[in-house]
Amino acid sequence: MKPSIVRLLNFIFVFFGIVCFIACRSSCSTNHREKYSIHIMDMDAKEYVVTTNNLDAGLLKPEEITEALPDSIFRNIIVKDGFYYSLQRKSDILTKYTLKDRKLFAVAHLQLQDYNEENFLWMGKDSLLLSGLNNQANEAKYYLVDTKGMKTLAAGLLDINKPQGKFKTTSIGFVHKRKDTLFIGYTFHPIIHGANYTTSDTMYISRLTYPQMKRVGIQKEIRSTYPAGINTVQHNEFTDEYGNFYFMSCPGIAMGNRADLPTAIFKINANSSLVDSTYFFNLSSSTIKNHAYGLWYVGNGKAIVRSERKDLYKGLSDHYSTSHFEFYLLDIVHQKVIKKLDLPLDKGTRKECVLVNGDTVHIAVNSTTDGNFIWQYNLKTDELRKGLQLGGVSAFIVRIDRLLN
Amino acid sequence: MKVNADLLAKYHENRCTPEERTALEAWLLSSDVDDLEFHSEKDKQIAKADIWEELDAILPKEEVVKVAPNFASFYMWKGAIAASLVIGLFGLSFYYFNQSRQTAVEFVAFHNKSSLKVNHISSKEYNLTIAPETFAEVNRHSGIIELSGSILISPKKDIELSFDGEKEKVKLKGGQTYIILNSKTGNHGLIIVNEKNLISLPPVIQKKLIQEFDI
Numbered sequence: 100m101k102p103s104i105v106r107l108l109n110f111i112f113v114f115f116g117i118v119c120f121i122a123c124r125s126s127c128s129t130n131h132r133e134k135y136s137i138h139i140m141d142m143d144a145k146e147y148v149v150t151t152n153n154l155d156a157g158l159l160k161p162e163e164i165t166e167a168l169p170d171s172i173f174r175n176i177i178v179k180d181g182f183y184y185s186l187q188r189k190s191d192i193l194t195k196y197t198l199k200d201r202k203l204f205a206v207a208h209l210q211l212q213d214y215n216e217e218n219f220l221w222m223g224k225d226s227l228l229l230s231g232l233n234n235q236a237n238e239a240k241y242y243l244v245d246t247k248g249m250k251t252l253a254a255g256l257l258d259i260n261k262p263q264g265k266f267k268t269t270s271i272g273f274v275h276k277r278k279d280t281l282f283i284g285y286t287f288h289p290i291i292h293g294a295n296y297t298t299s300d301t302m303y304i305s306r307l308t309y310p311q312m313k314r315v316g317i318q319k320e321i322r323s324t325y326p327a328g329i330n331t332v333q334h335n336e337f338t339d340e341y342g343n344f345y346f347m348s349c350p351g352i353a354m355g356n357r358a359d360l361p362t363a364i365f366k367i368n369a370n371s372s373l374v375d376s377t378y379f380f381n382l383s384s385s386t387i388k389n390h391a392y393g394l395w396y397v398g399n400g401k402a403i404v405r406s407e408r409k410d411l412y413k414g415l416s417d418h419y420s421t422s423h424f425e426f427y428l429l430d431i432v433h434q435k436v437i438k439k440l441d442l443p444l445d446k447g448t449r450k451e452c453v454l455v456n457g458d459t460v461h462i463a464v465n466s467t468t469d470g471n472f473i474w475q476y477n478l479k480t481d482e483l484r485k486g487l488q489l490g491g492v493s494a495f496i497v498r499i500d501r502l503l504n
Numbered sequence: 505m506k507v508n509a510d511l512l513a514k515y516h517e518n519r520c521t522p523e524e525r526t527a528l529e530a531w532l533l534s535s536d537v538d539d540l541e542f543h544s545e546k547d548k549q550i551a552k553a554d555i556w557e558e559l560d561a562i563l564p565k566e567e568v569v570k571v572a573p574n575f576a577s578f579y580m581w582k583g584a585i586a587a588s589l590v591i592g593l594f595g596l597s598f599y600y601f602n603q604s605r606q607t608a609v610e611f612v613a614f615h616n617k618s619s620l621k622v623n624h625i626s627s628k629e630y631n632l633t634i635a636p637e638t639f640a641e642v643n644r645h646s647g648i649i650e651l652s653g654s655i656l657i658s659p660k661k662d663i664e665l666s667f668d669g670e671k672e673k674v675k676l677k678g679g680q681t682y683i684i685l686n687s688k689t690g691n692h693g694l695i696i697v698n699e700k701n702l703i704s705l706p707p708v709i710q711k712k713l714i715q716e717f718d719i
Contacts, residue, residue, distance in 0.1 A: 144700035293687030296708040414693040
């Protein structure tokens, strides 16, 4: 072949290559409305949000799809109906984002004041109740936000007990609404010296009328401490089909650091306003024999708990980087551990890594040896298999959310 | 002739007799020193107190920089003397020896005794924020850092640090900010997290660090 023909063929090849590349890029940049949102963190703690319609198979590399999130957005993000809501820690600005060209794009802002987020609860399709603390962490506050117009509908102090005596700060663990009553679970902490934090041996459940926010009752619970947790990062509470509310205490080192007390599930029956004194699902004394963080309801009286393995990590220093988490299927009605799911050990201290879709439970696992996969557990057939893989820079799948219903 | 306070006063007022003057001048020039005679023990105590007061006015109110024989020690006090601290700091030695790509910190020591304020240190290699009630000392020979409290460190290039009780060196990347926590009495060991991954720490510690470092 003559060199000039080779050159021409080369040119045509390169030209068509460029055309195909541009065509692909423009089609990729259209705004897909995908069903699931996956939040990923890499080894440098940079975070990425990717979306997909398929959690069952395939491979996604975040760096090939999107850019890293700006430093103002973290994984404590609220995802609903195609939008993301994130509170900027320093400025106290709540920002609403949508996806544009596969990147988060701010569409509205709402300025809050002296506010640190602890808990969120959707009161309606467009009304979001944010419950948190002032910057001193000793006064409970709330904002009821209209997320459509990004306006404050109501705001004020939550009339719950304040830390007293040696206790200086509060942790709000859960906010649950039932008809016209709000149940707020919380506990207190003494001042911290160095890294020595701990928690009161008592948890409190205050009842307020809603929407008046008037105090109507309080209950003390001493069978364990640190009720639930910050649910923008991980859920430790749920309501079953019958309106019974369950929450898990988290006294392990990653939360309350009262390891002498058990990780246990508590229940407020649908027909009662008090924590059931006859119900106490002690996970630490069960076959799990450990503390746990992360509890998700999967339906029909069953839940999945994510428990640590204290024999596999050294301390708080390697708690998030070591693969040591196991997943157990629980019978929450009869307070029994059904089985340990045959998954590789997971890493990452707290993650929103379980998503239920009918009979399928999607469980994101980051294994040091087996890679990062969203596993599928079939509740009917008990079958467990690997689904979507997260590759590239992915180090932790820190949350999976339903972006669209 | 015995020299006493009265005689000294007379000398200064030029009321001395020629004998007195000669004797006093001889005494002043002499290296044999007798105790100064005071009217009473009370006068002696008053004079003594005055001398100490004068000295007090000249000396700095608080000790700022102290260099121990084996360490470059840097003691930090209240925010009020922050300016002098910064000047003192630049005067202190931060020694490094270059390895192929990474830099190891040979020694530095600091102590923030304040219960409220953080201290900021800026060096050629990194920016450092020291939390209240934090102490750290780096052994000159071993290079091992003994840390009690919490620091926020932003290396300007990749560095390696060795901490007391840790077998492996800690590698910190340039351009990133890390939170390093340690407590002698705690059971958590040394905790090092990227500032961006603050959320992985227990919420109670997060709140404390956010307040302390204003991050």
